[in-house]
Amino acid sequence: MDENKSINPENNTQNKEKVKKEKKKYDGFFKSLWNSIFKIEKYPELAAKGVPRALIYLIKLTAIFSLIAVLGILYQLNLMFNDAKNSLENDFPDFSYEEGILDVKSEEPIFIENQSIGSIIIDTKTEDENKINEYINAVSDEGSGIIILKNEIRLKTEMVAGTAIYNYSELLGEMGINSFQKSDVISILSGSQLINIFLSIFVLLFVYTFVIYFLNILTYAVFVSIFGCIANLITKLKMRYAAIFNMSIYAITLSTVLYMIYTVVNVFITFEIKYFEPMYISIATIYLVAAIFIIKSEFIKKQSELIKIVEVEKKLKNELENEEEQKDIDKDKGKEKEEEEKEKEKTKEEI
Secondary structure (H helix, E strand, C coil): CHHHHHHHHHHHHHHHHHHHHHHHHHHHHHHHHHHHHHCHHHHHHHHCCCHHHHHHHHHHHHHHHHHHHHHHHHHHHHHHHHHHHHHHHHCCCCEEEECCEEEECCCCCEEEEECCCEEEEECCCCCCHHHHHHHHHHHHHHCCEEEECCCEEEEECCCCCCCEEEEHHHHHHCCCCCEEEHHHHHHHHHCCHHHHHHHHHHHHHHHHHHHHHHHHHHHHHHHHHHHHHHHHHHHCCCCCHHHHHHHHHHHCHHHHHHHHHHHHHHHHCCCCCCCHHHHHHHHHHHHHHHHHHHHHHHHHHHHHHHHHHHHHHHHHHHHHHHHHHHHHHHHHHHHHHHHHHHHHHHHHHHC
């Protein structure tokens, strides 16, 4: 018991240090986030942190963005599953799944319009890529939707660029599902197994959206940095590209946050902002160019202050030189007076 008591304080100290370190990490990220949006004058400090720190910041920002997007998709999927359960029980034909192949007992494709999901197209008979592309185009025109084929499901949402493809054997195989009937699916949608399905979907969607968003945001940052290079040439600052690229990553923060808000709102109210991508880049470009011109103005200010300091030093130096010359002159005059007095004394003695 005594030994445990002596060990516990050390453990508590270590735990406190770990908490402080973790808090420092989060404070660093959120402080950078705050400075990126509200304190453009801090951009030189952010740029000085280096490319690795900027990329870590971008990874964290993308992870938050991806988490929000995936949670929004899962919310929509939850609505979809509830609607699917009702549709399966009342309107949907019988179907079965065996070893990676889904078979819906319908000779014709099934088209379902859902308010929450968009278009749902089910065709487990076709393997024609041209027809599948027609389905994808039809769903893309609607904005979002699901295409259910014999061996895979294709998911399109307004929150994720492109079409996500999930193979049944991979998706269901991870959950240990090899076969089921219509009655089994209704039972799953009504039971606790739905949580496991959501967890599997969450992991897959998070990885997919993170990679897509990270590459997209990184591409935007590189594109914005080009405008930064132009501003650098105009201001004649001679900044290294690494510093401009770092600032581009931080400059894109507000655009990304606005995109997050747009994503969250779109979960509940479906609407589209036209020309969102140009606006996204424009906001980031304005931030970056403003930061570069602030750096230029600060440089000019410091340069003028330096010139004033040099002028003052030059003036002081001249004054000191004049004082030294005056001292020398006074010294020479003193010597002359002494010599004159000595000559006068000599003259008096001779007389």
